[in-house]
Amino acid sequence: MGLYDMPINNLNKLIASGAVQATEVVEDVFDRIEQVEGKVRAYLTLNKEAALQQARRIDEQVAHGEEIDPLAGVPVALKDNICTKGLRTTCASRFLESFQPPYDATVVERLRARGAVILGKTNMDEFAMGSSCENSAFFPTHNPWDLQRVPGGSSGGSAAAVAAGEAVYALGSDTGGSVRQPAALCGVVGMKPTYGFVSRFGVVAFASSLDQIGPVTRNVQDCALVMNAICGRDPLDSTSADIAPPDFTSFLTGNVKGLRLGVPKEYFAAGTDPAVADAVRAAVDKLCELGAVAEECSLPHTEYGLSAYYIIATAEASSNLARYDGVCYGRRDEVRADLLEMYLHTRKNGFGPEVKRRIMLGTYALGSGYYEAYYLKAQKVRTLIRRDFEQAFQKYDVLVAPTSPTTAFKIGERTEDLLAMYMTDVCTLPVNLAGLPGISIPCGFKDGLPIGLQLIGRQFDDGRLLQAAYAFEQNTDFHQRRPQLDGTGR
């Protein structure tokens, strides 16, 4: 096992004891990047000099006998919609191609304070709008398990980087599944914390009532360590919850005795690959073998989730993306000396097709005459979906479902069929609508492609998901498999 492939804990201990230098770890990860990045293309920007500088500071601390944080010296990749002071943050958009944020996002500040080493910024669907990373304005990212296939999205670069050993862990953002779905498709762990647990300050807004930053890691313990670092109230985000987060590692007991699992039947509807459904059902059996109890349950409004989500998310996006007007930052295209023309053409040239489509849909849904039929209706349906979950959680501690109905699809396969692409997120987006925590962990393979198991919990009961995920992981070996990137790929 190379240093690049080690869990956070092991790396940190090696660095803290002086057995390995943080700079060696950074060099090892960059060697790995050099070796495989040409095939995977997970990164938009690399940050090697600053990473080495930060690693040297950690090494000095260790040399002086100082104690270091559990994340110190461990290299992390950040999705490119998370602002990093002085480090280009593009959202994979032409609009922000040369944008240098003047401040760090709160999560970045928190990671830096703990001595994390920032490797670079990862590829994504433009402004996080997409499920395959194909909507990046720059290039698509490839799935490390099969380079002909997508890594999922929108945090596809983060998931691919972690799966390929190009980062020890990463942060992504999840508006409708954008951390969990690529984690599932790339065979890694991805978590969307409860809405409000992690500050959104400095993450470029897509749909503010749904967006949440979350970790992408290679195992559940790493996920808990990252959760410890990023969760907690932030005065700069008025929607961040005033709830003290627990020590998430305290949930890693391996014990699930008596844990009540609900298995929502609607999440196995037509369109679910039978191999995915089988793997998820086998995972439920495994958890029951370990002492949990499970039964089938129903979330009857699930089929309406997709429509409600796309109305709400696009409406919020159309408003959030109004700020890209070419005035204060980002791109500007001046045609004649006319302000309106400047807006129109800056936005025409700055946004890709999916972003424009969603701005159009959201503007339409908010428009006078359609507001009640679409936007208000969707918000009422959102209440029904929330109530479904509330009822289920009276009986169950954790809901178990597929993360994605299928394994990774081929690059180009769904780009012409918008609804097929949107359906990719059908199992994850209800969780965002209800503000719940969700986690995806590896639970099987089909034809060499990873399958993700999704666990859904009550609001602010994120620890319970880690408890169940850890117990499952410790009794299976799916998380130990690695894609073969040394040859020519498939």
Place this chain on the structure above:
Amino acid sequence: MKIAVTEVEYVAHLARLALDEEEKVGFTRQLNDILTHMDRLSRLDTEGVPPTYHAIDMKNVFRADQTRTWLSRAEALANAPDQENGCVKVPRVVEE
């Protein structure tokens, strides 16, 4: 048809997006497909159901109205496409 080309043009104007002819035709077709799919929402009876604008129970959040240092003017202007005398510069809005 849920939405016609003329409506697409109107919405594009509201959204401050210049569209070329190909985009107008494409978006009209695609928005029709998507809106038709979304029609399923109208099958649901939502009489008396309150809307959810925010998934977490949360009251207004207030803080003391105090000044604090944030970005300097130079930092705030560093990404501006055009500037003059410490201000963001845009094309003339007011007639001469």
